Amino acid sequence: MNDGVVDHIKTIGGNRMKVKEIGNLTADPTYGEKGDVKYCNFKIAINDPFNKDNTEFVRVSAFDKQAEACRDYLQKGSQVCVEGTVRASAYLDNDNKPRAQLNINAQEVVFLNRTKRREQQDGHDAIDNALQKSEPFERDQAQRQDMTQAR
Numbered sequence: 001m002n003d004g005v006v007d008h009i010k011t012i013g014g015n016r017m018k019v020k021e022i023g024n025l026t027a028d029p030t031y032g033e034k035g036d037v038k039y040c041n042f043k044i045a046i047n048d049p050f051n052k053d054n055t056e057f058v059r060v061s062a063f064d065k066q067a068e069a070c071r072d073y074l075q076k077g078s079q080v081c082v083e084g085t086v087r088a089s090a091y092l093d094n095d096n097k098p099r100a101q102l103n104i105n106a107q108e109v110v111f112l113n114r115t116k117r118r119e120q121q122d123g124h125d126a127i128d129n130a131l132q133k134s135e136p137f138e139r140d141q142a143q144r145q146d147m148t149q150a151r
Contacts, residue, residue, distance in 0.1 A: 018085055019084065019102075024079050025043070025044055029070050031067060044057070044060060058103070070109055086102055
């Protein structure tokens with residue numbers, strides 16, 4: 001695991017760690033349901049601001065209403081800020097070399113760029129509907145951005 005990633009990790013007590021990262025989706029998210037649990041998985045690329053040749057890839061899992069919003073509004077290239085608990089898992093790559101992968105169970109996913117709903121609705125109806133259901137911070141931030149663009 002790269003030291004740059006470790007710098008962002010905070011120990012919350014015991015074995016639980018929390019992280020907050022900004023990155024871009026590397027592919028469209030995958031959505032599924034298992035029993036009553038809805039989940040959405042995606043991978044983000046996190047660029048190192050001090051070393052342009054260093055990019056970290058992190059898997060993210062969102063659940064329930066957050067998963068539905070991610071399914072509906074995220075796509076390859078979308079920029080997000082993800083906050084949640086993090087776990088590292090080890091695996092062997094194709095050359096049998098040991099590798100580590102960070103996995104974030106998202107507690108909050110903030111959409112940093114506006115995208116149309118997957119059904120490609122016209123206008124801002126889909127985005128406005130999502131903002132009404134989102135946290136006040138996200139709603140206020142989007143409204144401020146709308147006001148700035150209108151000027």
